[in-house]
Amino acid sequence: xxxxLVFSFLGLFxxxxxxAEVHRSDLVTHVESCEAILQEFMxxxxxxxxxxxxxxAHAVMIVNQFKAGFVIGVNDGYGVILVKxxxxxxxxxxxxxxxxxxxxxxxxxxSVETIYIITDERTPRLLFNERFNIxxxxxxxxxxxxxxxxxxxxxxxxxxxxxxxxxxxxxxxATIKAxxxxxxxxANFTLYNTTxxxxxxxxxxxxxxxxxxxxxxxxxxxxxx
Numbered sequence: 001x002x003x004x005l006v007f008s009f010l011g012l013f014x015x016x017x018x019x020a021e022v023h024r025s026d027l028v029t030h031v032e033s034c035e036a037i038l039q040e041f042m043x044x045x046x047x048x049x050x051x052x053x054x055x056x057a058h059a060v061m062i063v064n065q066f067k068a069g070f071v072i073g074v075n076d077g078y079g080v081i082l083v084k085x086x087x088x089x090x091x092x093x094x095x096x097x098x099x100x101x102x103x104x105x106x107x108x109x110x111s112v113e114t115i116y117i118i119t120d121e122r123t124p125r126l127l128f129n130e131r132f133n134i135x136x137x138x139x140x141x142x143x144x145x146x147x148x149x150x151x152x153x154x155x156x157x158x159x160x161x162x163x164x165x166x167x168x169x170x171x172x173x174a175t176i177k178a179x180x181x182x183x184x185x186x187a188n189f190t191l192y193n194t195t196x197x198x199x200x201x202x203x204x205x206x207x208x209x210x211x212x213x214x215x216x217x218x219x220x221x222x223x224x225x
Contacts, residue, residue, distance in 0.1 A: 027191040028212045031093055034062040034080045035216040037113045041164060042223070046145060049117060049164055053143055054224040059083040059118035061181065063098045066111040077112075079181065082220055083124050083202045090220050093213050094201045095187040096127070099179055114165040114178065117143060123160045127183045128199055134161060135177035144172040 041047045065077030080093035126132035143162030163176050183198040
């Protein structure tokens with residue numbers, strides 16, 4: 001994952017005001033890094049998401065957030081969201097931005113990799129309004145892992161967002177506030193060579209999946225058919 005963090009830190013300079021041009025190859029790397037994050041989570045029993053949780057998934061967000069306070073003192077990040085359509089097929093991975101992470105950054109970590117399993121149909125549509133705060137606009141709790149007890153208590157069962165993060169101190173059912181995520185239509189225009197925005201990319205079939213995003217789509221489809 002270290003090679004992917006290089007691109008993450010480059011993004012911080014853009015956030016600080018150095019508005020460098022974003023190339024499509026950079027955005028492809030963001031998608032590929034999100035796939036790598038998901039694969040790493042699923043390969044480790046300590047962080048793997050149980051099949052029972054995937055069965056409830058209506059959407060998944062994969063987010064890579066990072067801290068560079070020793071350089072310019074900001075938290076920033078990127079990610080993707082995919083939704084499960086009524087047909088059972090998963091959508092294109094649509095690029096989003098993420099900021100103000102608290103999971104692990106408060107513990108001194110340089111980066112936080114987080115997967116959000118969304119268990120209802122309403123919550124992904126909060127991004128239609130450009131941004132939503134995780135844990136504020138929609139309740140978020142730490143999800144049960146495959147290594148832990150799979151019995152879901154009432155708190156987990158009722159939460160629309162189950163959070164899986166590589167940060168110490170999280171336990172199943174703990175309420176979480178994890179900053180906000182923002183739709184990034186400009187990045188998606190570049191990645192998909194289209195003028196369609198996040199709602200159309202997530203819920204329509206108007207844009208064909210380019211080869212670079214298909215591995216992530218196939219992987220999520222295998223996890224949550």
